[in-house]
Amino acid sequence: MKNSSLKNRYFAPFFGLVLLLAVWQFISGFYNPVIVPSPAETWRSFFSLAVGGLLWEQGRQTMARGFAGFGLAVLAGTPLGFLIGLNQTAAGLFQPLVVVLQVIPLISWLLLAMIWIGFARVPLFVVFVTTLPLIIINTIQGIKSVDLQLLQMADVFRVGKLRIIREVYFPQVIPYLFAGLAAALGTTWRAVAMAELLSVNQGVGAGMAIARSNLETATLFAWTFFLIILGLLTDRLLSCLSRQKTNQWK
Amino acid sequence: MISLDHIGFNHVYKSFGQTRVLNDFSFSVPTGKIICLIGPSGCGKTTILNLLAGLEQPDTGSISGTADLRISCVFQEPRLLPWKTVSENISFVLQDLTLSRRQDLIEMYLKAMGLYEYRNSYPKVLSGGMKQRLALCRAFAFPHDLLLLDEPFKSLDAPLRMELVQQVAGMWKENPRTIVFVTHDILDALLLGHFVLILSAKPTTTLDTLEINLPLGERDIAEEPFPAYYSHILALLGGRAISTAH
Incomplete structure (x- = not known):
């Protein structure tokens, strides 16, 4: 039983990856490398970007923009989510706005940001506005799922409102908040690359724009892999943090 | 009174x-x-x-x-905060008291209910009966009429x-x-x-x-x-x- 679960945990994903690479290699055999580069060509491009320092140089800028926009969204979205979740008036006032933010297409934000704030700050702004509703909505969901019996208990023992928020609501909202952060991080790397592609000449998105202009499809694939790795690493980091927060008492 | x-x-x-x-x-x-x-x-x-x-x-x-x-209360269910230790669950309702008074009350009631050795454990390790005893400790420790x-x-x-x-x-x-x-x-x-x-x-x-x-x-x-x-x-x-x- 234990062996079988170990197999599922480690070997199944490994064989899945091998299968994917095999299918990719197979397909690339039918096309020109400009259309579908092989895994080996992609790896060579990735290696050359890494050795040349471009991967780090451009990646650093992308990460800085992504984390800045994401961080601002967390700072603004968490208290706003609490406010909307706890206060009916705030819910009436802000919830429609959150829904509107959620449905506005990324490309609209991109074009509007170019007009409103100039090209340099577009990636940060776009990450902020696209991740903000995810964080707010997950925080609200966490608040709605709080155990009412615990709130009643705190009420009977006359525990102050702020302590109830900090010590009863917050620990129960954390898993929802982390789910929101995970979704927001996924969006962050997509949004920042898209924004960089259209608005600036530095960063992974800008690197992708140059690769596309030069028909360097293998480099385009390499940049894409960089974003995938970044997304996976940050997602893993977040999962570890989430487990660390709740493992002790769960 | x-x-x-x-x-x-x-x-x-x-x-x-x-x-x-x-x-x-x-x-x-x-x-x-x-x-x-x-x-x-x-x-x-x-x-x-x-x-x-x-x-x-x-x-x-x-x-x-x-x-x-x-008013203090023991509900049908223990209604403990799972992210707080045994001591912290009692301390949660005693915030108006001084730290030393809080510690005295917690120690006194946990000892009376045979839970003192679990003071730093989380409720997940307690049995149903122990959880209910902890709820009784909390209710008795809370200053009430x-x-x-x-x-x-x-x-x-x-x-x-x-x-x-x-x-x-x-x-x-x-x-x-x-x-x-x-x-x-x-x-x-x-x-x-x-x-x-x-x-x-x-x-x-x-x-x-x-x-x-x-x-x-x-x-x-x-x-x-x-x-x-x-x-x-x-x-x-x-x-x-x-x-x-x-």
Whole structure:
């Protein structure tokens, strides 16, 4: 039983990856490398970007923009989510706005940001506005799922409102908040690359724009892999943090 | 301490939707005593506690003697915060006290309930009975004038039930304050109550009130007047209350 679960945990994903690479290699055999580069060509491009320092140089800028926009969204979205979740008036006032933010297409934000704030700050702004509703909505969901019996208990023992928020609501909202952060991080790397592609000449998105202009499809694939790795690493980091927060008492 | 010497319900009516739970419900008992409310399941006993705790308001009628009282409570479920340790769960309701006073109270009640060695553990490691004992510690430690016990031993086995009944009696003797104890077990009521209010099925009215003057901890259930009380209560409830614990 234990062996079988170990197999599922480690070997199944490994064989899945091998299968994917095999299918990719197979397909690339039918096309020109400009259309579908092989895994080996992609790896060579990735290696050359890494050795040349471009991967780090451009990646650093992308990460800085992504984390800045994401961080601002967390700072603004968490208290706003609490406010909307706890206060009916705030819910009436802000919830429609959150829904509107959620449905506005990324490309609209991109074009509007170019007009409103100039090209340099577009990636940060776009990450902020696209991740903000995810964080707010997950925080609200966490608040709605709080155990009412615990709130009643705190009420009977006359525990102050702020302590109830900090010590009863917050620990129960954390898993929802982390789910929101995970979704927001996924969006962050997509949004920042898209924004960089259209608005600036530095960063992974800008690197992708140059690769596309030069028909360097293998480099385009390499940049894409960089974003995938970044997304996976940050997602893993977040999962570890989430487990660390709740493992002790769960 | 509160100067009012009685708590009571005065012609209270309470409905939830179309269901009338309390129908001209009245009683008055002296403070500083243990009042047991016994009645069939679902008769509205928890509603009476919620009204006393101020969590519900009566439709008509009034509740006297509870204004400005500091109320403590043990619910049917332990209602512990799973992300706080045993000590922190008690400390959570004691924030108005100084740190040293808090620590003294926590230590005293955890030792009394045999939970002191678990003070730094999380509730997940405690059994159902231990969790309920922790809820009792929390309720006793909280500075209160009125303690509400809502069938706190409902899901516990017989020996543990008996032990906790004795512990509640012991804690009351140490510090006699008003306790309203809801149960559907006749023997729990006879062992703990200075007053036993026998309630009817919904809509709830008081069928009878027994006053038991024998001291707590010295009551022998096999001796009169307890068998007579038992039969009387059982007859009034039409055999609907249960006594499984002893």
